[in-house]
Amino acid sequence: MEQNQTSPVRWGILGTGRIARIFCHTLQALPQAEIYAVGSRSQEKAESFGREQGAAVHYGSHAEFVNDEKIDIVYVATPIGSHYGDVKRCLLAGKHVLCEKAFTRTSEEAQELYALAKERNLFLMEAMWTKCQPVYRKIMEWKRDGMFGKIQGVEARFYTCATKDHRLMKDKNQGGALLDLTIYPMMYACSLLGYEPKHISAMAVKGKDEVDVMDSIQFSYSDGSFASLTGGLACQRQVSLYIHGTKGRVLLEQEHFYKAQKASLIDWDNQPIEEFDGAFSVDGYEYEAIEAMECIRRGRTGSALAPIEETLKLISLMEECKKQWS
Numbered sequence: 001m002e003q004n005q006t007s008p009v010r011w012g013i014l015g016t017g018r019i020a021r022i023f024c025h026t027l028q029a030l031p032q033a034e035i036y037a038v039g040s041r042s043q044e045k046a047e048s049f050g051r052e053q054g055a056a057v058h059y060g061s062h063a064e065f066v067n068d069e070k071i072d073i074v075y076v077a078t079p080i081g082s083h084y085g086d087v088k089r090c091l092l093a094g095k096h097v098l099c100e101k102a103f104t105r106t107s108e109e110a111q112e113l114y115a116l117a118k119e120r121n122l123f124l125m126e127a128m129w130t131k132c133q134p135v136y137r138k139i140m141e142w143k144r145d146g147m148f149g150k151i152q153g154v155e156a157r158f159y160t161c162a163t164k165d166h167r168l169m170k171d172k173n174q175g176g177a178l179l180d181l182t183i184y185p186m187m188y189a190c191s192l193l194g195y196e197p198k199h200i201s202a203m204a205v206k207g208k209d210e211v212d213v214m215d216s217i218q219f220s221y222s223d224g225s226f227a228s229l230t231g232g233l234a235c236q237r238q239v240s241l242y243i244h245g246t247k248g249r250v251l252l253e254q255e256h257f258y259k260a261q262k263a264s265l266i267d268w269d270n271q272p273i274e275e276f277d278g279a280f281s282v283d284g285y286e287y288e289a290i291e292a293m294e295c296i297r298r299g300r301t302g303s304a305l306a307p308i309e310e311t312l313k314l315i316s317l318m319e320e321c322k323k324q325w326s
């Protein structure tokens with residue numbers, strides 16, 4: 001289903017929370033995008049959010065929203081536990097979908113959505129924004145070109161301090177540290193070392209309703225490389241990424257590796273090998289939005305920058321971690 005090349009892509013925004021607002025701010029800056037529709041569980045919220053974002057139509061029901069024939073692509077910005085149902089409804093209504101991370105809670109759900117999108121020839125992508133950003137892409141290029149030498153290890157962490165009544169702390173179906181935070185360290189490690197670790201060791205500290213509040217995950221690979229990955233909701237904010245290669249390592253200007261805008265490749269004598277400036281043109285979300293629009297214009301069902309097949313592999317690794325600590 002190729003899009004018209006000249007008219008803006010009409011986005012439907014499903015959910016009116018924090019990330020929906022941020023993503024709309026991004027879309028406002030892109031001339032090839034139009035925020036056309038907003039879908040909410042409440043008419044009042046749909047109208048107030050829709051007016052604020054300049055959307056032409058506002059729906060207080062997900063069912064009515066997905067049936068609007070003018071929507072080209074839906075951005076699913078609901079909580080994780082709702083993604084499976086929301087994405088499925090969109091695909092069944094013939095809509096392309098960009099769905100927030102984590103894509104689904106289980107591999108079974110993810111596989112079903114993947115098959116459905118393929119069967120209907122619809123575009124489907126997890127909004128793993130980092131993978132579309134310039135710094136991540138440059139790091140992958142350095143890896144491909146052997147600039148790190150052999151990557152022996154990856155260490156990454158993502159901690160934040162959530163209040164006790166935050167959605168991520170309250171309900172294991174809507175969050176936990178793994179699906180919301182540790183997913184970033186895992187994604188980076190898999191991109192650098194592969195999605196098929198030989199051995200996985202996962203531990204979690206649980207809070208209310210069995211929610212994983214702190215995670216510690218180790219991967220080892222058959223070539224001798226390893227990943228040490230942690231994430232948590234009960235620590236002061238701390239985010240970092242270390243890549244240990246035989247020839248060099250990366251220094252990121254911002255500790256928040258998942259949205260870094262500058263990176264230096266340095267050798268083990270701290271001499272720069274290459275420096276890269278990947279300053280965002282908007283706020284870092286523009287790259288996934290542009291990628292999704294470009295893909296649907298070209299009639300593609302998936303993104304080469306953030307392939308849904310990698311999303312499926314990551315979900316299955318997260319499932320294995322959950323199995324180990326349940």
Ligand SMILES: NC(=O)c1ccc[n+]([C@@H]2O[C@H](COP(=O)([O-])OP(=O)(O)OC[C@H]3O[C@@H](n4cnc5c(N)ncnc54)[C@H](OP(=O)(O)O)[C@@H]3O)[C@@H](O)[C@H]2O)c1
Nearest residue numbers: 015016017018019040041045077078079080082100101102
């Ligand atoms: N990529 C990133 O940088 C990033 C950052 C933050 C979050 N996220 C992801 O984005 C998703 C949403 O996170 P958020 O922080 O925006 O959450 P949020 O502020 O709680 O917003 C979620 C929205 O989803 C709608 N919703 C639908 N079903 C719901 C339900 N059963 N319970 C609660 N809300 C429901 C609500 O809108 P209505 O009331 O209008 O229906 C709500 O405002 C999550 O998957 C999260 O992991 C990604």
